[in-house]
Amino acid sequence: MQSKILSQKDINSIVSQVGLNELLDELISRLRTAFTELSAKNVQIPTRTGIHYSNPDLGLLEWMPASIDEGQASLKIVGYHPSNPIKRDLPTILSSIGIFDTQTGHLQCLLDGTFATALRTGAMSAIASELMTRSKSSITLGVIGCGAQAVTQIHSLSRLFEIERIIAYDTNSYASKSLSDRVAFTGIQVESVSESNVVSTLLEKADILCTCTSADPGSGPLFKDFANKPHLHINAVGSDFPTKIELPINLLRRSFVCPDFKEQAMAEGECQKLLEHEISTDITGLLNSRALQQTAKDGLSVFDSTGHAYADYMTGLMFHAFATDMGLGTEIEIESEPPDPIDPYSFLSKPAATCGSSPAKHAIRPISTASSR
Amino acid sequence: MQSKILSQKDINSIVSQVGLNELLDELISRLRTAFTELSAKNVQIPTRTGIHYSNPDLGLLEWMPASIDEGQASLKIVGYHPSNPIKRDLPTILSSIGIFDTQTGHLQCLLDGTFATALRTGAMSAIASELMTRSKSSITLGVIGCGAQAVTQIHSLSRLFEIERIIAYDTNSYASKSLSDRVAFTGIQVESVSESNVVSTLLEKADILCTCTSADPGSGPLFKDFANKPHLHINAVGSDFPTKIELPINLLRRSFVCPDFKEQAMAEGECQKLLEHEISTDITGLLNSRALQQTAKDGLSVFDSTGHAYADYMTGLMFHAFATDMGLGTEIEIESEPPDPIDPYSFLSKPAATCGSSPAKHAIRPISTASSR
Numbered sequence: 118m119q120s121k122i123l124s125q126k127d128i129n130s131i132v133s134q135v136g137l138n139e140l141l142d143e144l145i146s147r148l149r150t151a152f153t154e155l156s157a158k159n160v161q162i163p164t165r166t167g168i169h170y171s172n173p174d175l176g177l178l179e180w181m182p183a184s185i186d187e188g189q190a191s192l193k194i195v196g197y198h199p200s201n202p203i204k205r206d207l208p209t210i211l212s213s214i215g216i217f218d219t220q221t222g223h224l225q226c227l228l229d230g231t232f233a234t235a236l237r238t239g240a241m242s243a244i245a246s247e248l249m250t251r252s253k254s255s256i257t258l259g260v261i262g263c264g265a266q267a268v269t270q271i272h273s274l275s276r277l278f279e280i281e282r283i284i285a286y287d288t289n290s291y292a293s294k295s296l297s298d299r300v301a302f303t304g305i306q307v308e309s310v311s312e313s314n315v316v317s318t319l320l321e322k323a324d325i326l327c328t329c330t331s332a333d334p335g336s337g338p339l340f341k342d343f344a345n346k347p348h349l350h351i352n353a354v355g356s357d358f359p360t361k362i363e364l365p366i367n368l369l370r371r372s373f374v375c376p377d378f379k380e381q382a383m384a385e386g387e388c389q390k391l392l393e394h395e396i397s398t399d400i401t402g403l404l405n406s407r408a409l410q411q412t413a414k415d416g417l418s419v420f421d422s423t424g425h426a427y428a429d430y431m432t433g434l435m436f437h438a439f440a441t442d443m444g445l446g447t448e449i450e451i452e453s454e455p456p457d458p459i460d461p462y463s464f465l466s467k468p469a470a471t472c473g474s475s476p477a478k479h480a481i482r483p484i485s486t487a488s489s490r
Numbered sequence: 491m492q493s494k495i496l497s498q499k500d501i502n503s504i505v506s507q508v509g510l511n512e513l514l515d516e517l518i519s520r521l522r523t524a525f526t527e528l529s530a531k532n533v534q535i536p537t538r539t540g541i542h543y544s545n546p547d548l549g550l551l552e553w554m555p556a557s558i559d560e561g562q563a564s565l566k567i568v569g570y571h572p573s574n575p576i577k578r579d580l581p582t583i584l585s586s587i588g589i590f591d592t593q594t595g596h597l598q599c600l601l602d603g604t605f606a607t608a609l610r611t612g613a614m615s616a617i618a619s620e621l622m623t624r625s626k627s628s629i630t631l632g633v634i635g636c637g638a639q640a641v642t643q644i645h646s647l648s649r650l651f652e653i654e655r656i657i658a659y660d661t662n663s664y665a666s667k668s669l670s671d672r673v674a675f676t677g678i679q680v681e682s683v684s685e686s687n688v689v690s691t692l693l694e695k696a697d698i699l700c701t702c703t704s705a706d707p708g709s710g711p712l713f714k715d716f717a718n719k720p721h722l723h724i725n726a727v728g729s730d731f732p733t734k735i736e737l738p739i740n741l742l743r744r745s746f747v748c749p750d751f752k753e754q755a756m757a758e759g760e761c762q763k764l765l766e767h768e769i770s771t772d773i774t775g776l777l778n779s780r781a782l783q784q785t786a787k788d789g790l791s792v793f794d795s796t797g798h799a800y801a802d803y804m805t806g807l808m809f810h811a812f813a814t815d816m817g818l819g820t821e822i823e824i825e826s827e828p829p830d831p832i833d834p835y836s837f838l839s840k841p842a843a844t845c846g847s848s849p850a851k852h853a854i855r856p857i858s859t860a861s862s863r
Contacts, residue, residue, distance in 0.1 A: 118580075122495060125823040129839050137835065161541050168534050168557045172592050178563055180553050184541045190551055194565060194588065196595015202831040207491075211595040211825045213588075215567065219545050222569015222584040227600065232826040235834035264832045292832055299833045447822060450498040452584045453605040458575040459665055460672045461608035461638045462510065466502050 118221075119448040123228035123436060127445040131436060134443060142276055144435060145240045151431045152244070153404040159186035162426050164381065174200040175333075177358075181426035190217045191430035193230050199331045208265055209331060210234055214433040224451060226437045230429065233436065237428040239269030241377060241400070242352040243277045245420035246325055248403050249373065249413035250350045254279040258305075259323030261315070261339055261363075262330030263287035263296040266354055270327040275303045283307040284319045287330075316343050328363040329354040337362040345371070347416065354422045356386045364419065366390045372417040373397045373409075377425045386423040400425075491594075492821035496601035496809060500818040504809060507816060514642075515649055517808060518613045524804045525617070526777040532559035535799050537754065547573040548706075550731075554799035563590045564803035566603050572704045581638055582704055583607055587806040597824060599810045603802065606809065610801040612642030614750060614773070615725035616650045618793035619698055621776050622746065622786035623723045627652040631678075632696030634688065634712055634736075635703030636660035636669040639727055643700040648676045656680040657692045660703075689716050701736040702727040710735040718744070720789070727795045729759045737792065739763045746770045746786040749794040750801075759796040773798075 132140055160183065167179030176198040184190035193214045201207040212230030217223065247253070256278045260267050263285050274280060283300070285307055287293035297307035310318050320326065320343050328339060332355060342365040351372070355363050364387050374391065376382030379399045383389055388396055400420075403409050440446045455463035505513055533556065540552030549571040557563035568585040575582060585603030590596065620626070629651045633640050636658050647653060656673070658680055660666035670680035683691050693699065693716050701712060705728060715738040724745070728736050737760050747764065749755030752772045756762055761769055773793075776782050813819045828836035 120586075122822050122824065125826045125837055128826060129837065132838050137838070161543070163539055163541060166536055166539055166555075168536060168555055168563055168592075170534070170557065170559065170592060172559065172561065174593075176592060176595065178555070178557070178565075178590055178592070178595060180555070180565065182539075182541055182551070182553070184543065184551070186543070186545065188545065190541055192551075192553065192567060194590075194597070196590065198593070198595050201594055205594060206831055207594055207596075208826075208828060208831045208834070211597075211827075213493075213597050213824050215586075217551055217567075217569065219541075219543060219549060219551070220547075220571070221574055221578060221580055222549065222551060222571050223580075224567070224584075224586050227824060229824055229826045232834055232837070265828075265834045268832075268834055295830075295832070299830070299835075302835075447820065449495050449820060451495065451586050451600060451602055453498045453501060453602045454584075455581060455638075457668075457672070458579055458581045459637045459641075459668070461581070461605055461641055462672075462675075464498055464502065464605070465505055465510070 118223050118450065118452065118454060120224045120451050121226045121437070121440065121446040121448055123226065123440050123446050125229060127440055128229055128232055128436065130445055131439045131443065135439065138276065141236060141240065141273060144236055144432060145243055145273065145276060147431055147435055148237065148240050148428055149244050149404070151427065152401050155401045155427060160184065160427065165426065174198065181429055183426040183430040184219060185430070188219055190219050191215065191433050192217070193426060193429040195230060195234065214429055216433050216437055226433070228433060228436050233429065233432045235265055235269040237432045238266055238354060238422060238424065239273030241422055241425065241428055242270050242327060242354065242420060243273035245375060245400060246274060246350055246352060247277050248410045249375065249418040249420065250325060251348060251414045253277065256280045256324045257322050258283045259319045259326040260285040260296070261319070261326070261328045262355055263292040264329065264331065266329035267296060267327065268299050270329055270352065270354065271300045271305070272303060274325065275305060280305050284322060285309050286312065286315050286319055315340055323349060326351045327354060330363060331355060332361065332363065334358050334360040338365045339363045341365060342367045349417050351419045352422060353387045353419055356421070357423045358385050359389065362387055362390060368417070369419060370395060372419045373413040374419045374421060375400060375403050375413065376421040376423065378423055381423045382421045387419060387421040491596050491823065491825070491827060493597045493824045494599045494810070494813065494819040494821055496599065496813050496819045498602060500813055501602055501605055501809065503818055504812045504816065508812065511649065514609060514613065514646060517609055517805060518616055518646065518649060520804055520808055521610065521613050521801055522617050522777070524800065525774050528774045528800060533557065533800065535751070538799065547571065554802055556799040556803040557592060558803070561592055563592050564588065564806050565590070566799060566802040568603060568607065587802055589806050589810055599806070601806060601809050606802065606805045608638055608642040610805045611639055611727060611795060611797065612646030614795055614798065614801055615643050615700060615727065615793060616646035618748060618773060619647060619723055619725060620650050621783045622748065622791035622793065623698060624721060624787045626650065629653045629697045630695045631656045632692045632699040633658040633669070634692070634699070634701045635728055636665040637702065637704065639702035640669060640700065641672050643702055643725065643727065644673045644678070645676060647698065648678060653678050657695060658682050659685065659688050659692055688713055696722060699724045700727060703736060704728060705734065705736065707731050707733040711738045712736045714738060715740045722790050724792045725795060726760045726792055729794070730796045731758055732762065735760055735763060741790070742792060743768060745790040745792045747792045747794060748773060748776050748786065749796065750798045751796055754796045755794045760792060760794040
């Protein structure tokens, strides 16, 4: 059986044909429906696990599985290497998503997870913000952490909110100053502030705040608690690792806190500092309760976004569906599929007998293992 | 960056060029060295995890990670669907292996894991059998379970032992009767026996026994304990799931038991019935101790093979190295790699601005989600 491999070019073709705004709108719509219906589905989302190393820089490889009892499952493999942008001119996150047929175990599709991760993370913040924010117009958006995720946070929010201005801060001044250019297509002005103005300007004026930093584990929170504001919605996107937090505990305790994935957030997100009863509800609970939405809108609120495998699954399905519809992708038979399923050699072009009884056509050349490492 | 995708045809080309025997000999040699040196390496092998379902047939998808502190990691994704051969003419195991660069998280190579799993499982049994068996000549090999794994068990053992005859049994008479044809290339005669002769003929005469069944969890053991024999080495290959066992507990207790991966074997293999002190040593311990090898040779011995992710890793590296050496594989840029690593849209061929300010070229066509499920 063939597996459909979507290249970066294929994803590019999908965006060109659909339009970036329209694609994001479609994803927001699909994710809103999917998470509204999530509790009614027979879904398995095992805890993500991975390999963590210092090699010599901090890095990790994680796999995020999701299956839904409708014949498919997905596995996102995601590498997180914060030294990539500066040292190697590569994104922090490099990722791919596999989609599997659960009747057979066959890999149906493999596609990019880097763009998908950025898109779905933005889309989830937009969906959550809409449920927890009183007004959709004249929004001042604060952004702390101006890397790749900031772009899709801003873009996604701009699809559901009328954003008047953005106030941005990053410890890396290149990142904060270049954000304006990177989101110029939204038409929203970006003002970059220095560290000393984060509390007095950025936090003071923001109606919605996105924190999307790659701060080191143990170094948070990003700022000290500040004088109470009656309303502020925060999308805390950066915390996704044990001991990595972005927000002050007292701010969390005063807020309506809604994680994307409660168990994961209690292990890796802002919720790791909270007791279970201090967490209000998860995103599915919030989508299904107008009363809870009203409670969230009445004060401070936090969307604790650790990254949900079900969002990856839905994003992967969306790209797979567009690619199928548009005839995109490269079909490759990856899994060996012997004509006799109980003879693992029967896919080989020559009878195994000839391999067994005659010398090899070519002697084994020495393989430099060093070259493959 | 490009990822090298190896197709079934590429694997076929490697086998044609190297020779099937020579490839297996190379793998046996690489695995023997790798497992001898394993304890001295900085290796991470997290427990395999997965999704288990009845859809409606029993199935599971698991991922088996391995990393070694030399810049690479692997993840084998393996589907186990025992109804595949009869219902869908597909192998029970469909699998692929990803090889990753741990500097960046980049997917370097994706290749078949179905053939690789069968080969490495056979190779590991051959390596273990050599360490625990007194004689290499005039061997009678018993085989219970005549599916795909039986072929590579027999082939691998035939590379290190002079096998005189094979006595085989399977609950499926087609499987047991066809085994002779499937291993004809080895030149070894296969005699198939009925259930009533398993103990009296197969177990009585075997010097080495391979159990490689897909018996249902909870249904084992495959046979009752039998009158003591002074020497018998068993490769128990089928047990790889909680409550799935192949051997009687009393036989295990009389035997020198060596698992491939102790923690995994205690969770999923024959070792789940044993206390920790009843397990002699793992394969690395055995490779490094002539004294333990002698103890194993002096009586009954069991290699409890649950499937080791490090063997998958080494097998994946071998195929990757051959493919690179032979110029095989399809190079595809899967992970989106934006020229500006902090702008996830910068890989798109058109400036995002044009997407944002103009209507989509094509309206979104309705996507039938059913078609993608």
